[in-house]
Amino acid sequence: MTTKAIKQIFLTIGLLLGYGAAVAQTAGSPVAPNPIIYADVPDMAMIRVGDTYYMSSTTMHLSPGLPIMKSKDLVNWQLVGYAYDTLTTVDAMSLRNGKSTYGRGSWASSLRYHNGLYYATTFAQTSGRTHIYTTRNIEKGPWKEVSFKPSYHDHSLFFDDDGRTYLIYGAGKLNIVELNADASGIKPGTTEQVLIENASTPSGTGPGLPAEGSQLFKVKGKYYLFNISWPRGGMRTVIIHRADKITGPWEGRVALQDKGVAQGGLIDTPDGRWFAYLFRDFGGVGRIPYLVPVKWEDGWPVLGENGKVPETLELPASKGLIPGLVNSDEFSRKKGEAALPLVWQWNHNPDNSLWSVTERKGYLRLKTGRTDTSFVMARNTLTQRTIGPESAGSTLLDASNLKDGDFAGLSLLQKNYGLVGVKMENGNRSVVMVSASSGKPVEVQRVPLGQKTVYLKADCDFRDRKDTARFLYSLDGKTWTPIGEPLKMPYTIPHFMGYRFGLFNYATAQTGGFADFDYFRISDTITGK
Incomplete structure (x- = not known):
């Protein structure tokens, strides 16, 4: 056999192998890396409307705040707006008279879609209030705001099937309060009730970070409440409680203890898959989002692969964070363009x-x-x-x-x-x-x-x-x-x-x-x- 013929055979084999690899790559092999976003996007709340996902996050003392992001595949996200330009004009939020609100401002938000309206809610020690923002167009706004006292810590806004509206909130001891149907304020005559006396119990009752970061979901008639706890000497832990009625009784279990990936909730895809969106403390770059596959067993969401956070996901590849979440700016503006792009x-x-x-x-x-x-x-x-x-x-x-x-x-x-x-x-x-x-x-x-x-x-x-x-x-x-x-x-x-x-x-x-x-x-x- 001539040298030329041998080269041709190896070339053919190489092409076939390359074709096979390409087929394997497009046949659903994991291609998206975890974390899905290698940047500071903590306290995520997420919804899916049709085939589009929306996510809110925490940016605290920054202005504008309560960022809204959009994705078609759960991996590639872009900023589409903010729920507010100004949270409050008090001195601490405006760096006046020697006051600041570093590490405060608006904290963990809740994001919902209900009866044609999008709701983005937050709370702030800086204002002492709970803030409810609504719009019919989550990508373009405008947003309307109502706010009321007190500042409900790490609350989860929840619209039940019977038309009633609630906030679940607190740390360790979790409480529930009923709102007006449109979430415009506390329902007159209602009183705050204890929902779970000590939500930290499944991860141990000893000292540490008490269960907080509530996010409530209803799947096939059952209620599922996600929280984070941090047992002393342990790691950030996902706790899930479930109940047949929103008032309980609630039973809880540890849902994930791996790499400190915790705090978030559930999202499903149009083709019926489920994921938990969570985040991880990762040093100077901030708190970075992960996705964890979810399977349902005996009416419980089971997180991870054998209890572990996978390094890759069967989702589309990441195209990078530029220009969706960060971007360069030449500061040249065409007529009609915003003075500052959303990345700022x-x-x-x-x-x-x-x-x-x-x-x-x-x-x-x-x-x-x-x-x-x-x-x-x-x-x-x-x-x-x-x-x-x-x-x-x-x-x-x-x-x-x-x-x-x-x-x-x-x-x-x-x-x-x-x-x-x-x-x-x-x-x-x-x-x-x-x-x-x-x-x-x-x-x-x-x-x-x-x-x-x-x-x-x-x-x-x-x-x-x-x-x-x-x-x-x-x-x-x-x-x-x-x-x-x-x-x-x-x-x-x-x-x-x-x-x-x-x-x-x-x-x-x-x-x-x-x-x-x-x-x-x-x-x-x-x-x-």
Whole structure:
């Protein structure tokens, strides 16, 4: 046999093997990775309407808030809106008079579809109220709001088949209260009732995080209540209670203890499959969503594969988080476009008189209107999520209109934040890296800047829980120079969210200066790769 013939045989075999692999890939083999979203999307609530899934999440002190996401396949999600622009205008939500609401604001939401209306609900220590938002068009709005006292902790809105409407809420001891049929307030004459005296019992009654995060579902006439508990010395645990009547009696069991993946609920697909949507604490990137297959046995939802969270799912492949949940922005706007795409959220309520994308075409302008003593108390820091396993954010800053005492640049926002930017002092500009890794801000390095513009970049490495960032600058956008020191990015409870990229400008001495940002670009690779 000639060499040419042998090559042809091997080529044919290779093509056949490749064809076989392609057939296997399209025949339903697991292709979607867990986590389905490698970014901070905690406290999810999810519904399916027809063939479309919608999800809400927690963004606490950010504005706008209560984000709404959409998917056709449970894996690839895109932001479609927010339930509110402003939760409340109290000083703490607006960074006024030395007050802030880091780690608070709006917490775990509930999402429902009932009689042609979409309901997104939340509660807030910051306002002391329970907030109910409704719309007929979940993707375009507008949303209407009603709110009432008290602030019902981790509540689950539930519309029963008999036309009655409830909130289930609490921690450890779970309670139920009846609302008006349209969920506009507490039903007159009703009283709050204990639903389950100690919902933590199935995972042990010892000290730890009491059962909370209620989400209630009704499947084939039975009620199923999902909660999370965290036994001391153990891990985040999924607990499910079930009952034939909403008032009980309830029986409970541990439904999942693996990798700390917990807190969420049930979702079904048009073809009859079931999943539990849950999340996992994952260091500096935040709390990241997982899907876990569900099978029904003896009237119970059984989570996982042999009690474990699978690494892959029989769902369509992920196309990545860009541009659905994070995205670059050149700050150029066509007529009729929103001033800011949905990927952006402000750190607390902004002062809308002090920013613009129109005063200089193709630029975000951040102006100073007061003096501040710290980055975390400064208004109008514009943020979006970091993503894993790695991501980079970069910008081109025009610092020519900074005034003495101004500091503008690129941030990684959390309690132990890091900054790279331009400081203006005595008429001179310097590129400065600041680290708050110790809990307090320290200027680590300063480099004189002999020009008005500078390129800034932050690289984030979340691989294997490394949770480390480094900052870089460039004078020409081509050659990058590290500055300062690596930033460790721990997840801290005071801020209660994953690290976020931010564009900032604040004054420490006088007002009236401004910074112009030419663009913000996000990448899922970091420098040198």
